[in-house]
Amino acid sequence: MKGLTLPASPPSFVHRKERILAQLAVPEQEYTDASPKGSVDVGIRELIDEINGVEGFVTTSSCAGRVSVFREGRRKGTGVGAGAGAGVGDGEEGLEQGNGDRDGVAEGEGEGRKLAGVGGKGGGGNWLFVSHDPVPLEGDGEPERDLETLLGLKGIRETENQEVGDGQGDGALRDVTATRLVHLKFEPMILHVLTASPEHAQLLLRCGLQAGFRESGAVSLTAPAGEQHATPMVAIRSMGLSFESLIGHQSGDGGDKIHCTVSSAYLRTLIRIGNERFVENTKRIERFRAALAEATKPSNKNEEAWEDAESRRRRKREEGLRRREMLEKSKCDDAKVIDVEDEVLDIPLDVNLT
Template structure:
């Protein structure tokens, strides 16, 4: 079977399946982005989360929370308030962890070059233990501080989703234009001068301009079709 046809069949099959996530639908803040990706023939999404604040109760393996063996005490895709966390913490019997998780987007790509368009890295998360064996280990004042931090990250996450969406649109448009109009080789004409000194002077000047242009190209930070939206060290 043709690889393109096989990818289209796989895409149609995956997108026709029921949403098996806890929520059962795509998050509102990421719905437009998911629609954009699924509208391209070279992509389809397999799962997504716009970002969330959650409180988990379970055991910790080192510094890693095992989600499959824990209880979800609280989850929200909106800013969270302290009262909701305090009420949820009363149900904790193990080690309760407050987490903020940014945008999660799993995308199946047709080719490696298609996947390069979606190159994104981020460390925009938060994970803090609040209780141990059901006993609260921090003050309510500290919980206030954590929620303020988590809510700020949630707002920043929304801005990053919008920036990612806009940059992805630009990258796809540039790719489409490139496919329609392949770059043509540009041949520069040399200008002749009768006077030797003038010719040498213009030649030297031209060399300087060429070197400056080369430096501009080297320093050009236009990402092309490789869209890196979130800085590594943020």
């Protein structure tokens, strides 16, 4: 690594990395993972390959960034148990290289086992729409689009005359616990990277913070019981680009109609904001990619390594002493030459030199 020496990867890390890379090496048409998309995002595949190609690092989950519409799970109803429900894997056997730790489970996955909690997880929560790229709109070289259909809002629009809670016509939900809310979200890139040591984790965190992923962090900084080496998990992420808006709801009584509570113009505004943030997200990914490449570039033997202030002062002092010694030695040599020249000049002119 450029400018510093990182410890060797412990055998436990090497073994785990081999298992993860074996999963990623499966042909694309056969590959699947625990993410909703089921595969690695195209927009981040090269970055993942570059990270995994460096000793001491391996990705366990990732998402290039996305705009999505998410319908919460059922939070109240009959015939829904209170079991724990099945979770996803830990980044190895349950690899999630496609979409990181985003919330929600597939439709029906949690039904009969788990009610949705605050935020809508479990209970059949699902994505109505997901895009890992900007969504083209009219004026971008595209014809006008029916956004409500595109975003999965195939229901009816909320109106002032429609009863929602007590029939007062103010559009307020009187019992949110019996309602499945619908969210539109933009989420920037997120990476989870298993590292071989705290030193590896520190290097990766520094690259992420420099690139603008300011909410990056690390866990498992100390070795677990029974193991000699810590292998921290680093999350590269930024909440600054994220946003979320409620755009509709669905009755919790089993009805399948989604009530869109915002106008088409507002939906277009949200999509345009998301498209702008995709651009900034891409810039930060490229900055992170460049910073990591520079930090992990093999050292040039002819390139001076970084040194702290005290080391620099000591080196400069030693160099100064060497220069003074050389100067004094040079003066002595010059003096000898002068003596020789004087001797030559003192030779009598009548001496026959032939």
